[in-house]
Amino acid sequence: KNEVEQSPQNLTAQEGEFITINCSYSVGISALHWLQQHPGGGIVSLFMLSSGKKKHGRLIATINIQEKHSSLHITASHPRDSAVYICAGDSNYQLIWGAGTKLIIKP
């Protein structure tokens, strides 16, 4: 069992749909990161959170420390949101990476 697990692995949706990607972790972490990676591209940090909820534009990230669970939501999804979304647990400068969720938004 991986220390950080994401679901689903792949997600295809229509433009405008509300998207949810889930992340569960089984290790002690000081924070959880959500990152985005486009094909062949670098990695962009979306959120770093240790409690509660953060919002940036159409993106919302939540974390439940007791349940060791985090979610990333995308409202009004757009084809440009198509990318791999990765959650990673922060443990003493080491990021423990999830396997990523490949998201495709169709026009």
Add this chain to the structure above:
Amino acid sequence: DAMVIQNPRYQVTQFGKPVTLSCSQTLNHNVMYWYQQKSSQAPKLLFHYYDKDFNNEADTPDNFQSRRPNTSFCFLDIRSPGLGDAAMYLCATSRGRGEQFFGPGTRLTVL
């Protein structure tokens, strides 16, 4: 704009020929990281600098070395690249244990 810059974006080297990858940052972050990412895999941390303190991951091969001459610059040296070292190399920075900011990566090809 403050950013993390990696040069070159694409590097081709020959088997066994030393290569140096470069990372610079204008964020004035005190922590810099080097990751190796192979196709369809998560990035793997090779080492990080906290200020001038070098921290090597236990499983990073001796073939990989790093230098950080000042706050802004960090270099990854691969002394004798093998075919298995072909990968994307990502540099990242953070302020302490804060959010990490990634560069665009250098894709290394070993012939």
